[in-house]
Amino acid sequence: SLVWGDHAFQMGASWQRIRVNPYNYEGTVPTITWGFSSAAPAGAQLNSGMFPGGISAADLASANTMLSLLTGTVSSVARTFQVQDQTSGYVPGIPNNRNYTLDNIAAYIQDNWRLKPNFTVRAGLKWEYYSPVREDANLGFLPVLNGRSFESVLRDPNAAITFVNGGLFKPDRNNFGPTLGFGWDVFKDGRTSVRGGYSLSFVNEEGVTVGTNILGGNAGLATGSTLSSLYAKYGTGVPSIPTPTFKSERTLADQMALSATAPMAIIDPNIQQPRVHQVSIGVSRELPWAFAAEARYVGTFGRDIWRGVDYNQIQVPQAFQDDFLRARNNGYLAVASGRAFDPSYNPAVAGSVPLTVLPQFGGGLLTSSTVRTFIQQNELAGLADYYVTQRIAGALAAFYPNPGIYEARAMINDGWQDYNALQFELRRQYRDGIMGQVNYTFSRTRANSTGGTSQSRFEPRLDNNRPELDEGRSAYNITHLINANLIVDLPFGQGRRWLNKGGVVNALAGGWQMSGIIHWQSGSPVGINSTRGTFNRANRSGLNTAVTTLSPEEIKKLFGVYKLPNGNIYWIDPKVIGADGRAVGADSLANPAGFAGQIFFNPTAGQVGTLPILAFDAPNVWTVDASLAKRVGLVGRSALEFRIEAFNAFNSVSFYTGDFNVNSTTFGRITSTAVGSRVVQLTVRVDF
Numbered sequence: 001s002l003v004w005g006d007h008a009f010q011m012g013a014s015w016q017r018i019r020v021n022p023y024n025y026e027g028t029v030p031t032i033t034w035g036f037s038s039a040a041p042a043g044a045q046l047n048s049g050m051f052p053g054g055i056s057a058a059d060l061a062s063a064n065t066m067l068s069l070l071t072g073t074v075s076s077v078a079r080t081f082q083v084q085d086q087t088s089g090y091v092p093g094i095p096n097n098r099n100y101t102l103d104n105i106a107a108y109i110q111d112n113w114r115l116k117p118n119f120t121v122r123a124g125l126k127w128e129y130y131s132p133v134r135e136d137a138n139l140g141f142l143p144v145l146n147g148r149s150f151e152s153v154l155r156d157p158n159a160a161i162t163f164v165n166g167g168l169f170k171p172d173r174n175n176f177g178p179t180l181g182f183g184w185d186v187f188k189d190g191r192t193s194v195r196g197g198y199s200l201s202f203v204n205e206e207g208v209t210v211g212t213n214i215l216g217g218n219a220g221l222a223t224g225s226t227l228s229s230l231y232a233k234y235g236t237g238v239p240s241i242p243t244p245t246f247k248s249e250r251t252l253a254d255q256m257a258l259s260a261t262a263p264m265a266i267i268d269p270n271i272q273q274p275r276v277h278q279v280s281i282g283v284s285r286e287l288p289w290a291f292a293a294e295a296r297y298v299g300t301f302g303r304d305i306w307r308g309v310d311y312n313q314i315q316v317p318q319a320f321q322d323d324f325l326r327a328r329n330n331g332y333l334a335v336a337s338g339r340a341f342d343p344s345y346n347p348a349v350a351g352s353v354p355l356t357v358l359p360q361f362g363g364g365l366l367t368s369s370t371v372r373t374f375i376q377q378n379e380l381a382g383l384a385d386y387y388v389t390q391r392i393a394g395a396l397a398a399f400y401p402n403p404g405i406y407e408a409r410a411m412i413n414d415g416w417q418d419y420n421a422l423q424f425e426l427r428r429q430y431r432d433g434i435m436g437q438v439n440y441t442f443s444r445t446r447a448n449s450t451g452g453t454s455q456s457r458f459e460p461r462l463d464n465n466r467p468e469l470d471e472g473r474s475a476y477n478i479t480h481l482i483n484a485n486l487i488v489d490l491p492f493g494q495g496r497r498w499l500n501k502g503g504v505v506n507a508l509a510g511g512w513q514m515s516g517i518i519h520w521q522s523g524s525p526v527g528i529n530s531t532r533g534t535f536n537r538a539n540r541s542g543l544n545t546a547v548t549t550l551s552p553e554e555i556k557k558l559f560g561v562y563k564l565p566n567g568n569i570y571w572i573d574p575k576v577i578g579a580d581g582r583a584v585g586a587d588s589l590a591n592p593a594g595f596a597g598q599i600f601f602n603p604t605a606g607q608v609g610t611l612p613i614l615a616f617d618a619p620n621v622w623t624v625d626a627s628l629a630k631r632v633g634l635v636g637r638s639a640l641e642f643r644i645e646a647f648n649a650f651n652s653v654s655f656y657t658g659d660f661n662v663n664s665t666t667f668g669r670i671t672s673t674a675v676g677s678r679v680v681q682l683t684v685r686v687d688f
Helices: 057-071 150-154 207-217 252-258 318-336 369-376 380-389 395-399 503-509 552-556
Strands: 002-004 007-020 031-034 073-083 090-092 100-116 119-130 141-143 160-163 176-185 192-202 222-227 249-251 263-267 275-287 291-310 407-431 434-447 480-489 512-521 559-563 569-572 621-633 639-647 679-687
Touching: 031 057, 057 073, 100 207, 119 192, 141 150, 141 207, 141 263, 150 263, 150 407, 207 263, 207 291, 207 407, 249 252, 252 263, 318 369, 318 380, 369 380, 380 395
Parallel strands: 263 407
Antiparallel strands: 002 007, 007 100, 031 073, 073 090, 073 222, 100 119, 119 176, 141 160, 160 249, 176 192, 192 275, 275 291, 291 407, 407 434, 434 480, 480 512, 512 621, 559 569, 621 639, 639 679
């Protein structure tokens, strides 16, 4: 620091090195399965003829399992192989061991300039650098770019992955964040002040967690191998499993051979550190009787927040959708004729038509209950994805833009979040045995993701072509918030208003203090969702909302606590809920209202819901904590304190509810609370 005239300079720097060592010893020793495989001689096992009076099949199987254990008969052996370094190939008996390193470096300079006796300016500049995460031995796979953009590689069915070389992305060193603020004593009397400021800062975006998730998405550095159909004795040695062949460069076909849902994952090589703009301005005023009041505006704006998206979003051709609708029509015609739901063509059912596209995928699997459910429920993308995950020939190429891989995952600067708030505060300094504070915040938080509730930051969009579908209130939005606290020294005992005596009177009546904390807030955001895979596959449709005949404002009027005679409690008017507890009627061809009062519907094939995400509020939350304490002086500066504390002192009930799924049989029902029941605790403490 340096004081120079009216300037007070401060400067400094820091360097922090972070090392993270995740490891996993699972699979380092072989896993042995005891039993008799098909390779075991018939005479090696027990059979029913050996048991006079007979034996059940289940008991016979249990007896043979026990026999295999007692005789050390091995039916299969499995183990995991890991890569130790880039040249080791697969090695048995070693753990999955990684060593990640990153640096956080910062430097700043700041000047507090007393421009006038009643006006001070604070200005500064901070440089922040978060080095790219790296695995010390480069043990990790990433797609091979060869000078191309990561987007084009993710869309290339001939892409390959190989060992990473250094950091998982390029350094971002131009992170200069200015700070500017002022303080103004308006009337030069020290009682009224105006303060404001702006700052730009850069944040560490879960670099290690994101990096491990990305590298973990590119399989190939570990593999499992199994010897099955064995007949071996443990006493003669556990059969040795040959070491699999390791590939230091893998094709997408290699990845898909491991799993029908294999991903290819990368961090944008040019990704930048997320930045946060903070703005505030407020006025405070000293009031009589030791009170002070303050009002301020606070804004926080996150930009370039890391977000993982899937570039290989499922795309259903129109011809497939048309045939899907024909199959659905066939199914409900079959139901109307008194038969079970059957989407296949049946000439005995009037109006049933032949299918031309679905049968191209393994015959359509139309007898599968899973397939029939997808068709009944209008889950067009869900069915297409099911054909892919079942490895039906031609399905991956038919529905995914990159026919070489199932998922093309990338971490990019796609997220944003806006927080705007008005804050009001009234406080009283400790005087005459009383101190307190009360504040109120009115705020709004909007974002284009759920708010970073996933540490891996992977939040794929419902539709890449309509990013606005993900925009809405943040999961952290709290519209109204009130906090208050009060501390009161009770006016009894020596030096107090009443019973102003020493001795026994003061020992019993003096030194008591009462305090309390009040918290009230409006409910957290709640969405009304369908979650069906009507447009995108199921695990991309968690925020696929419901369709409704009302506006959000009309729906808000339906919220409230409703207690039914059967003891069920609801946070929405039960008149919009059917007899089965769902908010929608049974699936049918046209999906009309299934009961009087129905206002919510599932999206149809190829469509998404019409409600905004997180458009409604859960129940309000409030609680009061209180305490009563007595302090007794001992020898010298030591003292004895007795305290009784009550958390949720009035045992008030604050209900909790998460998002509503219109297909749930507990739609709108409250099943838990946000605040626990009252807790009272006694404390005795000696200060010395």
